[in-house]
Amino acid sequence: MVQNLPQTRISPNKKSGIIVYSLAAVLSLIGLFDALYLAVEHISGRSVRCTIVTGCDEVLSSPYATVAGIPLAFIGAIAYFACFSLAILAIFGYRLAGDLLTILVVLMFLVTLILLYLQAFVIGYFCQFCLVSAGVTIILTILVAVRYYTSLSMRS
């Protein structure tokens, strides 16, 4: 006996939201584990060797690597975990989570710009793990920007 179930259709706006937030969640996980690795190495006082660029130790032992005694990488890990959580909540339809994610990612993007500036012009070295984190944040920013403008255009 075939039961007639009501058909549910996902709107294009919702569908694009799910794709964007899923990608954001995956990227946040990459950023989270990258930052966790750096945070643990920093707290352990171990030397972090770069394999692609040179200067991991110079960057991580610089005074800019901590904020009020807290390793910046640890703060980064918390930010990425918050991003992941908000992206997951947004996938499941929590609209506020999507808005908060946009604000958080924009803040992270601004911090990333400052950190890139410090590496390039103040410290004079780049750290590959920091560059991975910068890359993740930049892609996250593009994603939330795309999501923001598509949802705006669909609403209007």
Place this chain on the structure above:
Amino acid sequence: MKRALPFVIILLALGIAVGAAWYLKQNAISNSPSILNNSASEMPAGKSGAAAVIEPGAEPPHSIGEAGAPVTLEEFGDFECPPCAMLHPELKQIEHEYGQQVRMIFREFPLVPTHAHALAAARSAEAAGLQGKFWEMHDLLYQNQKLWHGAFDVRPIFEGYATQIGLDVERFKRDLGNEIVEGRIFLDGKRGHSLGVTGTPTVFLNGRELSFESLALDKLRGEIDAELAKAAK
């Protein structure tokens, strides 16, 4: 159930992140100098009966005085540790008074992360050592500890010291990340851990750890005199 699913996913991710951090931390501990024991010499069994392993440290060590001197003072120091800076003039005085009778050895033991600039200072001293001026940098770092200890960015200060003692500053800057520099700090740390060093300054007199109280100049003289008398017999 569906309403709980996002929170389950978040908690799961949190659990995995905490687990990964714990694994990385354990991995860092198991690879730390105190556990590794390659190229080590053995010392007699301790009270527990287990053979303890003494690491040789960086070779050759930074030393002043003859290798065959009757008294060897081996200091494990951290350039950012205030008591180490206080001990520095006393050891200079001992060096001046006893001359070739006492051999001084300095071992790197930067207390990371307690002292934010300790590792940078140790690297600076070792990088200066690559240009044959370890002791000059060592002295400047201790003498000026109060000036750089509170600094936000110590690199220009240490580069200034490098200029002051006549180093090739460009080479000095490159050498800060040199593998030899890193290796020497690591090996000295391994030796310190194998000897049970937990803080700085820790000084060994002919292999015997001196108490912190014994590091007062008069007491230190007494300890050295006793060793010299023993050696003269």
